[in-house]
Amino acid sequence: MLDNLTEKFDSIFKKLRGHGRLTEENIKEALREVRLVLLEADVNFKVVKDFVEAVRERAVGQDVLKSLTPAQQVIKVVRDELGRLMGEGEDNRLDFGGRPPVAVMLCGLQGAGKTTSCGKLALKLRRDKRNPLLVPADVYRPAAIDQLKTVGRQLDIPVYDSQPDQDPVAICEAARRFAELNGYDTLILDTAGRLHIDATLMGELVRIKESLAPKEILLVADAMTGQDAVNVAASFDEQLSLTGVILTKLDGDARGGAALSIRAVTGKPIKLVGLGEKMDALEVFHPDRMAQRILGMGDVLSLIEKA
Amino acid sequence: AKTQGALVGRLDSLLSGRRVDDELLDDLEELLITADFGMATTGDVIQALRGRVARGEMSPAALRTALREELRERLKLEAGALDLNQAQPFVIMVVGVNGVGKTTTIGKLARQFTAQGKRVVLGAGDTFRAAAAEQLAIWGERAGVEVIRHGEGADPAAVAFDAAKATLARKADVLILDTAGRLHTKVNLMEEMKKIRRVLGREIPGAPHETLLVLDATTGQNALIQARLFKEAVEVSGIALTKLDGTAKGGMVVAIGAELGLPVRYVGIGEGVDDLRPFDPDLFVDALFRES
Numbered sequence: 001m002l003d004n005l006t007e008k009f010d011s012i013f014k015k016l017r018g019h020g021r022l023t024e025e026n027i028k029e030a031l032r033e034v035r036l037v038l039l040e041a042d043v044n045f046k047v048v049k050d051f052v053e054a055v056r057e058r059a060v061g062q063d064v065l066k067s068l069t070p071a072q073q074v075i076k077v078v079r080d081e082l083g084r085l086m087g088e089g090e091d092n093r094l095d096f097g098g099r100p101p102v103a104v105m106l107c108g109l110q111g112a113g114k115t116t117s118c119g120k121l122a123l124k125l126r127r128d129k130r131n132p133l134l135v136p137a138d139v140y141r142p143a144a145i146d147q148l149k150t151v152g153r154q155l156d157i158p159v160y161d162s163q164p165d166q167d168p169v170a171i172c173e174a175a176r177r178f179a180e181l182n183g184y185d186t187l188i189l190d191t192a193g194r195l196h197i198d199a200t201l202m203g204e205l206v207r208i209k210e211s212l213a214p215k216e217i218l219l220v221a222d223a224m225t226g227q228d229a230v231n232v233a234a235s236f237d238e239q240l241s242l243t244g245v246i247l248t249k250l251d252g253d254a255r256g257g258a259a260l261s262i263r264a265v266t267g268k269p270i271k272l273v274g275l276g277e278k279m280d281a282l283e284v285f286h287p288d289r290m291a292q293r294i295l296g297m298g299d300v301l302s303l304i305e306k307a
Numbered sequence: 308a309k310t311q312g313a314l315v316g317r318l319d320s321l322l323s324g325r326r327v328d329d330e331l332l333d334d335l336e337e338l339l340i341t342a343d344f345g346m347a348t349t350g351d352v353i354q355a356l357r358g359r360v361a362r363g364e365m366s367p368a369a370l371r372t373a374l375r376e377e378l379r380e381r382l383k384l385e386a387g388a389l390d391l392n393q394a395q396p397f398v399i400m401v402v403g404v405n406g407v408g409k410t411t412t413i414g415k416l417a418r419q420f421t422a423q424g425k426r427v428v429l430g431a432g433d434t435f436r437a438a439a440a441e442q443l444a445i446w447g448e449r450a451g452v453e454v455i456r457h458g459e460g461a462d463p464a465a466v467a468f469d470a471a472k473a474t475l476a477r478k479a480d481v482l483i484l485d486t487a488g489r490l491h492t493k494v495n496l497m498e499e500m501k502k503i504r505r506v507l508g509r510e511i512p513g514a515p516h517e518t519l520l521v522l523d524a525t526t527g528q529n530a531l532i533q534a535r536l537f538k539e540a541v542e543v544s545g546i547a548l549t550k551l552d553g554t555a556k557g558g559m560v561v562a563i564g565a566e567l568g569l570p571v572r573y574v575g576i577g578e579g580v581d582d583l584r585p586f587d588p589d590l591f592v593d594a595l596f597r598e599s
């Protein structure tokens with residue numbers, strides 16, 4: 001893919017090599033390729049439009065540097081702009097400040113990877129010397145509570161003992177009291193998967209938020225998501241004011257344009273990425289790597305960075 | 308379900324009072340891209356429409372019809388719902404990447420088949436994910452069918468073996484085997500699936516008679532790669548498209564139909580036991596143009 005884009009750019013800019021400056025006219029074709037690459041990576045249509053516009057503005061008028069070919073130069077603008085949009089250099093650490101127990105709420109569409117991510121997060125927090133309590137607040141999906149309890153058993157991390165006939169808000173409140181009494185400093189709330197257009201279930205999350213005041217409200221999103229990622233993310237953010245995102249299933253071959261879409265529409269940082277089904281497959285998010293992945297680029301970028 | 312309310316067509320508002328020109332085709336292109344048709348199919352469909360437009364005056368209504376024809380042609384309509392009478396017992400193996408809705412779809416299918424008077428057995432072939440067998444067991448209860456399961460971490464091929472034996476012993480009509488979610492890029496897990504398939508075929512001649520790939524409608528272009536690789540590995544014969552009750556349109560199935568000839572057999576429109584429908588291409592195409 002990268003070779004693809006570089007090659008295409010090279011042939012587009014053949015005539016420009018070594019002299020002149022980048023103009024609207026001579027980067028037009030290159031921008032068309034950029035648009036295509038991003039759309040093929042599942043970046044949302046409107047986000048792509050804005051992005052290409054931003055690249056055009058930054059590229060036009062630049063002198064063609066001696067150290068880079070015009071093709072590399074445009075790629076560098078694309079890459080820098082993408083990095084900026086992905087939140088390069090921003091702080092994307094989780095915030096657990098405040099009086100314990102501190103709550104973290106995970107939410108998202110059905111099957112995105114919430115329950116698995118709760119387990120992974122609990123493991124990570126324990127390694128950071130915190131004392132987490134897993135809270136199963138999904139009373140709808142068959143065996144959802146069992147699933148979290150099984151995960152907790154595997155990790156040897158305690159799971160609050162909820163039952164499917166309880167109210168999710170009540171579960172969370174009871175779990176907080178339990179944590180206060182037993183010295184747990186972090187509550188990890190596993191909520192049921194739901195559609196962003198499901199008013200009743202979204203209302204339930206709002207009530208959990210109001211009652212528990214979670215420090216972190218994380219949207220768990222599947223890296224394979226297509227154009228709809230923006231609708232989902234914008235809607236969850238609108239209703240809950242997210243603090244960040246966990247992007248799952250990045251161990252596959254999806255280009256992950258959803259990352260850019262979500263970041264662009266919510267402005268909220270992607271904090272963690274899921275890279276497998278195992279409990280240690282959770283990593284901090286690297287905007288630069290994500291930018292390269294979306295562009296389908298490998299090492300050439302690091303070459304450009306040195307130029 | 309919930310999206311059913313908003314019937315104001317996006318295409319209608321796109322077409323009303325406009326001339327069929329380049330600008331309109333650009334808008335149509337946007338509509339297809341945002342419905343996850345993918346760049347190749349979108350380009351292809353738009354080009355076909357351009358060709359038709361170039362051949363003569365076209366009214367917006369005619370354009371709508373032309374678009375519908377172009378899409379339907381790519382959707383491989385000839386294959387309909389499953390014919391369970393093709394084999395006795397009829398064996399369905401359900402596969403797909405993580406979290407798409409395999410287990411849920413199996414629960415819904417079991418209910419439909421029992422309602423048709425069939426005796427159904429379910430096999431809990433996901434021995435990996437936490438509480439996967441418990442989840443299927445609950446669906447089995449809801450549908451009133453028996454679930455064959457082993458402990459966590461057991462060999463899924465052994466579950467397949469026992470499920471096939473049980474199906475024969477009970478003289479059941481249908482066996483549906485659940486499998487663990489797996490990404491198509493994981494070579495060892497794809498091999499494991501092939502082994503499960505071989506075991507089924509050894510115990511029941513011709514099994515599996517249907518290998519159903521479950522795809523999540525919110526998935527973008529990766530769905531085509533999933534379909535390609537799962538088909539290569541285990542001869543997928545049909546698709547169930549889930550989560551169409553959300554705002555995603557599932558447009559990738561058009562590319563999948565065109566490239567791989569895989570028919571969509573079912574669509575999932577909710578989490579309830581009755582939220583499974585046979586795929587209706589007309590409804591699908593109409594839904595593309597529904598305001599979300």
Ligand SMILES: Nc1nc2c(ncn2[C@@H]2O[C@H](COP(=O)(O)OP(=O)(O)OP(=O)(O)O)[C@@H](O)[C@H]2O)c(=O)[nH]1
Pocket residue numbers: 108109110111112113114115116117138141144191192193194220248249250251252273274275276277281405406436488490
């Ligand atoms: N390959 C891979 N699979 C993952 C990852 N995260 C989760 N999964 C798998 O995705 C599937 C769904 O994960 P869950 O944690 O049950 O998802 P959920 O969001 O809790 O699902 P619901 O509660 O039903 O909405 C499971 O098969 C997980 O093993 C990941 O990062 N990579």
Ligand SMILES: Nc1nc2c(ncn2[C@@H]2O[C@H](COP(=O)(O)OP(=O)(O)OP(=O)(O)O)[C@@H](O)[C@H]2O)c(=O)[nH]1
Pocket residue numbers: 110111141193195403404405406407408409410411412433436439486487488489521549550551552553574575576577578582
């Ligand atoms: N809204 C909606 N949710 C669905 C649909 N089908 C399944 N789900 C939900 O999607 C989530 C995942 O479903 P599962 O059946 O567990 O998916 P799976 O493919 O078996 O997952 P793994 O076994 O972990 O790979 C659950 O929360 C289901 O309730 C559907 O058609 N619409």
Ligand SMILES: [Mg+2]
Pocket residue numbers: 114115116138141144190191192193
């Ligand atoms: Mg869950």
Ligand SMILES: [Mg+2]
Pocket residue numbers: 409410411433439485486487488
């Ligand atoms: Mg399953």
